[in-house]
Amino acid sequence: MSNQMEKHLIFMDIDGTLVNNEQQISEKTKSVITALQRDGHQFYVATGRKYSSAYHIAKSLSQDTQVVASNGSVYSLNQTLHKEQLSEEALRRIYSVTNAKQLPVFFFGEHTVFYTQQLPEYLQKNDQSRIGQKEEDFCLIDSLTKLLAVKNRIVNGIIIADDREAELAAVRAELAESRLLTVSSSHPNNIELIPLGISKATAIQAIQQDLAVPRKRIISFGDGLNDLEMLQASGISVAMGNAIDELKHHADFVTDNNSEDGIANFLTNYFSTKES
Numbered sequence: 001m002s003n004q005m006e007k008h009l010i011f012m013d014i015d016g017t018l019v020n021n022e023q024q025i026s027e028k029t030k031s032v033i034t035a036l037q038r039d040g041h042q043f044y045v046a047t048g049r050k051y052s053s054a055y056h057i058a059k060s061l062s063q064d065t066q067v068v069a070s071n072g073s074v075y076s077l078n079q080t081l082h083k084e085q086l087s088e089e090a091l092r093r094i095y096s097v098t099n100a101k102q103l104p105v106f107f108f109g110e111h112t113v114f115y116t117q118q119l120p121e122y123l124q125k126n127d128q129s130r131i132g133q134k135e136e137d138f139c140l141i142d143s144l145t146k147l148l149a150v151k152n153r154i155v156n157g158i159i160i161a162d163d164r165e166a167e168l169a170a171v172r173a174e175l176a177e178s179r180l181l182t183v184s185s186s187h188p189n190n191i192e193l194i195p196l197g198i199s200k201a202t203a204i205q206a207i208q209q210d211l212a213v214p215r216k217r218i219i220s221f222g223d224g225l226n227d228l229e230m231l232q233a234s235g236i237s238v239a240m241g242n243a244i245d246e247l248k249h250h251a252d253f254v255t256d257n258n259s260e261d262g263i264a265n266f267l268t269n270y271f272s273t274k275e276s
Helices: 014-018 027-038 051-061 088-101 125-131 144-149 165-178 200-211 225-232 245-250 262-275
Strands: 009-012 042-046 066-069 074-077 080-083 105-108 113-115 138-140 156-160 181-184 190-195 218-222 236-239
Touching: 009 014, 009 200, 014 051, 014 218, 014 262, 027 042, 027 051, 027 262, 042 051, 042 200, 051 066, 066 200, 074 200, 088 105, 088 144, 088 165, 088 181, 088 190, 165 181, 165 190, 181 225, 200 218, 200 225, 218 225, 218 262, 225 236, 225 245, 236 245, 236 262
Parallel strands: 009 042, 009 218, 042 066, 113 138, 218 236
Antiparallel strands: 066 074, 074 080, 105 113, 105 156, 156 190, 181 190
8 A cells, every 4th residue: 555645534433333243343454454554544433432432442453543432522633632521401401301201321421431220231232332341430320419410520421222212212302402412323222412513523523624634535434323424524435334224325335344344345445446
């Protein structure tokens, strides 16, 4: 791969995108990405996961991989961590709405998970990875008072409830109409709770501006609805083969799925075509 090529900025969702269904990054994907990093291209993971979990995945790929976490609420740039947070008004509304319907919420700090109900044993492996591994710091929130006592530590959150899609749709609409926060979904069983006006796209735009990389040289990869704005903010948008149909519809390209080295295959083809 040529060293002469102009620098690209590449953003990759983690779950369903960079990692396979066993939560591993394949050796092929690692090798393709690290070769491109040596050529000067800048890679970021861009995820709904909390910062410490995203950082762990980024550094397991390479030391040079940077982080956009919490759906754009936290991102690293020039050795500095930039952070936005859910407002107190947003936290009050989320707690009120979810408590009334007995929907479980997980609020994320940079390292801590604050949860409002029993930690469910039944969560899918994908959900467990989104929330955090068992050895991480969990804290039960069983009242609004407790929630507000830790409000300065909370960045974003997620509601996860299997087989309750109609209720989730109603709650999502209600929270969106409040105009106190941004809502999205990375899977039909969840609602991502994000600071108002923040998304993976807003983080990308801040990073792009600072690094002075034109939009046409930004590539992004994703599989869920919370990746839509990120793909729209990129010059080259790529949906995984396992992505939801709506994302595929909006993407410039569809690659192989996350268990078939979709990212590595697309990048190998893209940069070899650029060189020829």
